[in-house]
Amino acid sequence: MHGEAPVGVVGTGYVGLVSAVCFAHLGHHVVSMDVDAAKIAALREGRAPIYEPGLEKLLEDNAARITFTTSHDDLASCRILFVAVDTPPSPSGDADLTSVRRVVAEIAARGGDRIVVMKSTVPVGTGRSVVADLRAQGAGGVRYVSNPEFLREGAAIQDFLEPDRIVVGAFDEADGEAVADLYRGIDAEVIHTSVPTAEMIKYASNAFLATKISFINEIANVCEQVGADVRVVAEGMGLDHRIGPHFLHAGIGYGGSCFPKDVQALKQLAGNSGYHFQLLNAVIEVNALQKRRVVGKLKQHLRRLRGARIALLGLTFKPNTDDLREAASIVLAARLRDEGAEVRAYDPMIESSEHPLFPGVTICPDAAAALDGADAAVLVTEWSEFGRLDWAAAAATMRRPLLVDGRNFIDPAVARAAGLEYEGIGLGDGLSDLD
Ligand SMILES: NC(=O)c1ccc[n+]([C@@H]2O[C@H](COP(=O)([O-])OP(=O)(O)OC[C@H]3O[C@@H](n4cnc5c(N)ncnc54)[C@H](O)[C@@H]3O)[C@@H](O)[C@H]2O)c1
Structure with missing residues (x-):
């Protein structure tokens, strides 16, 4: 004052x-x-x-x-x-x-x-x-x-x-x-x-949140095997006050400037002090694999990625930020490029047509330009504008109207009504409970 x-x-x-x-x-x-x-x-x-x-x-x-x-x-x-x-x-x-x-x-x-x-x-x-x-x-x-x-x-x-x-x-x-x-x-x-306790509260909080994400992602992967809908599973779990509804959103994994580095740092800290933090190893591994599952889903539908044109919608690690640190999009774009795909991307926060974190990727001025002629689209970041997109118009311009929704953001019924083949994360046999 x-x-x-x-x-x-x-x-x-x-x-x-x-x-x-x-x-x-x-x-x-x-x-x-x-x-x-x-x-x-x-x-x-x-x-x-x-x-x-x-x-x-x-x-x-x-x-x-x-x-x-x-x-x-x-x-x-x-x-x-x-x-x-x-x-x-x-x-x-x-x-x-x-x-x-x-x-x-x-x-x-x-x-x-x-x-x-x-x-x-x-x-x-x-x-x-x-x-x-x-x-x-x-x-x-x-x-x-x-x-x-x-x-x-x-x-x-x-x-x-x-x-x-x-x-x-x-x-x-x-x-x-x-x-x-x-x-x-x-x-x-x-x-x-005390000072060490405060320092640990921060790491333990982030590690727990990351664990919740990896946990629900593994549940999602099992849901796909057994025909359950992870969104409804999460809702049913979250109503239990001992569990709570937050951070039970299945998707392509956590990214950003905090979770990956803090989980890793806590694992190292434990290791340096002589303790093997087994659970965190699994959390990290599940998260790494989750990003790659999208590539598997694309292959299931397209068979080969070589020569396919893939549109990435959203690049930032989450919406409403311009932060790209440890974004899932970086790994995804690199994997797709390595598989021989042509990658076109759009993110409302990135204006230039190329970006050093995305070598070989064409960054488009809007979603429509990224989707035009694409063999598939992957929704990577749940920017609200993707919810308002005219999906029917977009589907009409795609070579193959396939949408892999990495955030379960678009209502599968809306996507299908727009003429899209829709694949989410953990939606069982594709017939969503919420349809
Ligand atoms: N970003 C988040 O959401 C978040 C949330 C909670 C905690 N944190 C933690 O907070 C810290 C900062 O994170 P951030 O995301 O704000 O980082 P950042 O990279 O956005 O900002 C760090 C800033 O510090 C400046 N800087 C670096 N060295 C300096 C120096 N010697 N003197 C003066 N300035 C210097 C940099 O120029 C930069 O502007 C990190 O430890 C991070 O883990 C981040």
Whole structure:
């Protein structure tokens, strides 16, 4: 609030920028820092460098309370500094903490009496090792709090402002209270824990959600063998309050910047500590195979993929984001290209006709262009516009009107009425219970 020290946020990615803008929305003054000069230049002009619904508007509404900078020196007046930089997977599968370590070194070099708050997802034990580093660098006045983030891309602002819970792990109770206090105005339970426990809550949550997805995907695969409809199975399961309805949507597997790397990192973390996390191995393997099952379904219908023209509808890892990290589309497009198929794709977030993540794939300006002359279409991302598509018109332009719906997004009855051959995920003998 006015008169208080501003909140610092390092990193202006999906988590950092949303956090900065939301803290400003809660009434705090915020200094938002990134090493990426292009991002900071865009933000200074009021443009968000990432796509997230509602973000630019919130940025505009709170512009008076946020300053953007590329310099750590401008964070000098911040007593509480959030770290929201990337922690990508390293070749070993462990989380790569290079960016985190760089930021901590900059903070240590400036010392002072402040709290570093880790919002990035970091392995259990990171807090302790950062504190040891800070002490070794003579920055003993810099304390540490873990405050993992649970927002989902595409709904990030709502998730930040209306979270299911706020987790604050601290070595010192007063530091934890100071961080929790920044969230005043948000109606959510605050869980105060130790630092390692907070770090583990984040990994365990993501690993559990990924497990739910792989579980329902395996149920879907069995449904196909035995003639059951996974959508109705999921509904029937989800009504049991011990199970709950969420994350029981069968499809082509999880992707994105969090689940794949966090599940892998937890597996590595367990392995490094001497524990073989058997369940997570299966979760990862099922997810990898699930992406490839689509190729099998196409082969069943088309027999050969060599020379076939396949349209991919949607490339981002989920709708309402421009994020392509670990998207299922990347593996799928590469497999189809390797099989000799011609791949044409459309995604509302990708404007250029080619993209480095999709070598050899023609990216079309709209769905109709991707579908024109196609031997099959695969719905990869459930963008709402695909629900509104004139499927009858699309089917008429396809060489073979086959739709493999990787998200069970289009009603099979609607697809068939439009003249499409329809294949979903886990819909038994193809005769849906919901028809
Ligand atoms: N994206 C999500 O949905 C999500 C959700 C919860 C948690 N997380 C976690 O939050 C962290 C950030 O994720 P993200 O998706 O926002 O990443 P991102 O890649 O979108 O953003 C990271 C930002 O940090 C900046 N950066 C890197 N090194 C820096 C440095 N030394 N100094 C200043 N800035 C630096 C980058 O330029 C980039 O803008 C990760 O640990 C991720 O696992 C992400």
